[in-house]
Amino acid sequence: MSVRTRFAPSPTGYLHIGGVRTALYSWLHARQHQGRFVLRIEDTDVERSTHEATAAILEGMAWLGLDWDEGPFYQMQRMERYRAVLAEMVAAGSAYHCYCSREEVEAMRELQRANGEKPRYDGRCRTRREPRADVAPVIRFRSPDTGETVVEDIIHGTVRFRNSELDDLIIARSDGTPTYNFCVVVDDWDMQITHVIRGDDHLNNTPRQIQILQALGATPPIYAHVPMILGPDKQKLSKRHGAVSVLQYREMGYLPEALLNFLVRLGWAHGDQEVFTREEMIALFHIEEVNKAASAFNPEKLLWLNAQHLQRLPAADLAQRLAPYLVAQGLDAPACAQGPHLAAVADLLRERAKTLVEMAEAAVFFYRAPQQWEAKDAEKHLRHQGALLSELHGALAAAEPWGASAIHAVIQDLAARYEGKMGKVAQPLRVAVAGKAVSPPIDLTLALLGREETLSRLERARRWAESRG
């Protein structure tokens, strides 16, 4: 049988980092087995589900390149099917109507808790014959009282649950809508999911789902419960840890492949390899090698990985990814088209930027002359340098042909006359042109900027220096 996996988020919020990792593992598993990856939206919680959340999930998946082969399926559109299965189960006696009020059940649980027991429904409606006229019943699954249910988990191994621990759970609300544990089972069954890969917070639900599957006469899928991702402080990952939504990472200038690479390594390793391409992940990842322990999210390592992937991107590709971030810096397309070739700029900037946002910030001066110089840098490198700037202007105006080596020669010649240090010349030049004391190598920078723009910026700096004495 060919592999079929699924990702089944509920649209009650953004697509978060933890969800992405289980999606990634499921996707990877399907891809490496030439299987199918199914996307299913679990929207049966009408109260909390929103269209915005659904849209954010789809957008996040698309950005990450986690493409699905089937779906998205929406559970709300499968109500008829659920009702039919529910009716069959009631008819077969594997489920029954329960007329207990919420208050009654709550009182029951309260008492059990007081006695130090695990709160559970006692099954008092199992044998009820007559419906209560004034209450809309829920439907409960009739769970076996004896024996045990065994989960064979790819990651955790064999996990045993005594059936006496599991009570008769509600599978349909009093308004007739089915609940989570029931929907997943029917869906995974109908969609012929072979491998259920999900967070290990679901491990405790699994025996119940297996029991329902058995009552339905279906064969349970293979389960893999992956550990959770914690915040850097080892606490449950939440908003106070900063970004948890994938789309925020896009905003912050991360590459999807870097985020995926980071996530795949959280709980899994392939020897000493740290950097993986999408193809390598598909080829090398194995769900059975995933760790059992939860792992902490490490933002510094993600940043480093992002830099690694920035390093490896072809220049043209890099430029294309960078463009939207330039717009965010206030540069429009025409402005960029007039300046130096973006691929060349990006290529120059890549090894000193860890995110696309940083790279965009560093790229701005190539397309827009600095409005003012960084005060400290101007004070240190421009002031009293009128003569030097003037000489530089003259020499660069004469440099032939305009290019890094000619520019380099100009700087060297001048440096020989200014204490012999390159820095004595390069720094004033850098501040004049870039507006600050940090930029890529100055010869390469000027070569890209162009002679005309360079001279005009130099001239402005010279006037400033002379006006300041």
Next chain:
RNA sequence: GCUCCCAUCGUCUAGUGGUCCAGGACACCGGCCUCUCACGUCGGUAACAGGGGUUCGAACCCCCUUGGGAGCGCCA
């Protein structure tokens, strides 16, 4: 409280009974490179939670303790 899961450097991990006085990566600290900032490179600090077993031998197997997490919803 009950049930289930988990436990190697600060963090991500390698390690599946001897080749481990525990390897790699991020971060951190130092050197080198250098026109700035970075990149790169060389080196350093740093861990098998504790206690019992099993074994000639345990990071690796078993048990207990401790610590962490999850579940116990007409949420998913």
